[in-house]
Amino acid sequence: MTAFSLEPAQLAWCAELRTLAAERLRPLADKGEPGHVNRALVAELGSLGLLGRLFTSGALDLCLMRESLAYACTEAETALALQGLGAHPVHAHGTQEQRARWLPRVADGTAIAAFALSEPGAGSDAAALELRAEPESRAEPESPQGEGPPAAPALAAAPDGPARWRLTGEKCWISNAPEADFYTVFARTAPSAGARGVTAFLVPADRPGLTGRGLDMLSPHPIGALDFDAVPVTADDVLGAVDRGFRVAMGTLNLFRPSVGAFAVGMAQAALDATLAxxxxxxxxxxxxxxxxxxxxxxxxxxxxxxAARLMVHAAASAHDADAPDVPGRSAMAKLLATETAQYVVDAAVQLHGARALQRGHLLEHLYREVRAPRIYEGASEVQRGIIAKELYARQEAR
Known part of the structure; x- marks a missing residue:
């Protein structure tokens, strides 16, 4: 069934991806250990050229990749998506040095990326981040008697060197943690400033003071927590501009939210086809x-x-590629409809298959575990409804 008037070349590419996922990626996924990064699978995605396409394709191509891979191998789809999510801020906002160091390794599958936004107290409310980026202070001279307290500490900089901070706090529910090679980390550089006081940093995993632990989650892909104990970062690690990291996060999510919907559509289609048979x-x-x-x-x-979900996903992705003004609302609609739809379709498929669908190793048992998380991550369904309503009222007020 043709959706959204895809071109024959696009349909052929989707079919090719399904075949690659079934024949080359599925066997590698089956050898992986749940809860851990499957580096062999990521390397194969790199050798097939799919990771490199993350930086050359638009939102619609990203959706086609994610739906096609998800149909035959959800693990491969998720590995690809996590590489894109973690590395896209570097691609879109990184310096020439940052891009040269990390993007070729992400593309060939030798470096694992992660997007570190969520915290124990700031999951869906990304503006409530508490991970602190505290400026290092120069030594404070004693004030002469009677001249009041010493001046406020200035942001430290080595001679001819960049400004420096120390990251202190925790991130939680971070995909690919703690096994990633680098993290896109969002930290508060301006206290009590809400979304306006967040900065994005590129933090290599070997920075002193950065530790992590895996979390035992329902989803089979790796998810962990990160602890930052005065982790050093400098202006050379900033992605974008200081205090403007929220834009980096939202720009990344606006791109990837429709493709989360595509992931969901791929699972729904697999469940539907299994049910037909x-x-x-x-x-x-x-x-x-x-x-x-x-x-x-x-x-x-x-x-x-x-x-219907597929059409909305493709429409949102096309709007993103056309730089339309209503991308946030469309992206939210696409993710919301597609993830809720996939939950419904997979559940209905399990019901129609009966007890066999609950047996470990059955396709639907696997999909039933996989389909739940997308309704939460990258903005829960309730958050998407809030975004949609906000966009609708803003449009109404602008008339």
């Missing part, structure tokens, strides 16, 4: 399952919702 071949009540009107109508509803 099962209900067409399963004997029940003197015929096939598909002969029962309740079953056939359920399958039709699954197909309807999947296609």
């Amino acid at each position: 099962h209900t067409a071949g399963r004997d029940a009540f003197g015929g096939k399952l598909r002969d029962l009107q309740a079953v056939s109508h359920q399958v039709a509803e699954m197909a309807l919702r999947t296609e």
